[in-house]
Amino acid sequence: MTDAELRVLDSLDKRRRTFVAGRDLVHQGQSNQAAYILMSGWACSYKLLADGQRQIVDFQIPGDFLGLRSVVLHISDHSIEPVTDIEVTEVHVSDLMEAFAQTPRLATAVFWAVSRDEAMVVEHLVGIGRRDAAERMAHFLLELCARLSLVGLGSKAGFACPLTQYLIADAVGLSSVHVNRVLRHLREQGFLTFRNGFVTIHDYDGLVRFADFEISYLDQIGPLLR
């Protein structure tokens, strides 16, 4: 979390809640009163299609907002599911709106958070639309690595990752079988190893080059507040 985000957090009424892995926090179509800030654990936001297929839009890690867009649009266009058991603090719409009115700087900060979120979705879109399976996977893991590193949960050497290959498949738009093959490929190329819930990166720079990973969309720290 950035300073800005912390200040938002501090100004709001806090109520801690916990949710267990696999049970949806938010359902597609539901209308929401509250958003959450994820304190520990991982979650994912996804959409289901009529034919039962699933597309995971993004994974959330500690420090991220959950369901902020749902609150603003007053209806959730997606579902949110905890990947692991999670802890969150609740943020009520009314509080948020009041905070906006009182301190425009807070509004700006949240605004920035939403925009950064959108930038990530856009990058994800580009990956699925135009990168082949291996590049896409590499890019996906590098983004996770960068985000986790920002909150002290990872480094260029690797990170703990509770995702199954099925979850990854639904995120990168591949079949789980192909995810497995691609991970093997990346391992055999000496780029990284994903085993037992750990991603170990053997060749960070090579991976960045291979995936055409451009970190700039992530590491802007609330520049409007400068």
Add this chain to the structure above:
Amino acid sequence: MTDAELRVLDSLDKRRRTFVAGRDLVHQGQSNQAAYILMSGWACSYKLLADGQRQIVDFQIPGDFLGLRSVVLHISDHSIEPVTDIEVTEVHVSDLMEAFAQTPRLATAVFWAVSRDEAMVVEHLVGIGRRDAAERMAHFLLELCARLSLVGLGSKAGFACPLTQYLIADAVGLSSVHVNRVLRHLREQGFLTFRNGFVTIHDYDGLVRFADFEISYLDQIGPLLR
């Protein structure tokens, strides 16, 4: 444009500008002082990959913001190119921030616009990740139809569409050759015809069913202001 958006517009300093088709307004990596509101014509926002491939993230039609995210993030993660000659009105960051401070309702409205934008990108992501070419194309055209209808530039019967098959290909993540085949398929199924810059929809309801099109993410009109 919604009432809310119109009020934002009215409160800001307006400077009209025009740009010719094909010449970028905003370059990837550029840092921006101003966003724009598109008054006439079509534009598209896209990202280029290192290998020269392009992914179009979204098309903008009259009433849409251009480059709002770039302004908030203080750097553009994407480029924007007019598809046709366009007219825009310029919105300066400073004005926008001031407007935010004075009237939180305006901030909320813009906030809503950004969230709606993100919802469209998410839907686009789902399409590319999990729908086959024909469904994706159908969904894409239905979304355009719905958005254009909101601003009076189209109806369920069809709309004027200045996009080439190349542009569509870069948007839906297909090759232009395949776009052509898919359009033929949709025509032969009696769903729609795209010819000479016009999309004519022959079977709207059938198309909606075929594409699993769920309009709700688009037709929320600034619910937080109610």
Add this chain to the structure above:
DNA sequence: CGCCTAGTTGAGGTAAGTCAATTCACGTGG
């Protein structure tokens, strides 16, 4: 010990890509 879920691998199928040729629409200059 046996079940259950996650991961791994092989074989064969298919949706979409690439390459290439042809047609079409349209603007421009002779």
Add this chain to the structure above:
DNA sequence: CCACGTGAATTGACTTACCTCAACTAGGCG
């Protein structure tokens, strides 16, 4: 008014990346 050039659309033949189905392995846990 027509020849020409150019960019878009169309179609065919062939290739390929990824999918599906299916079998098998490896841990974790009651």
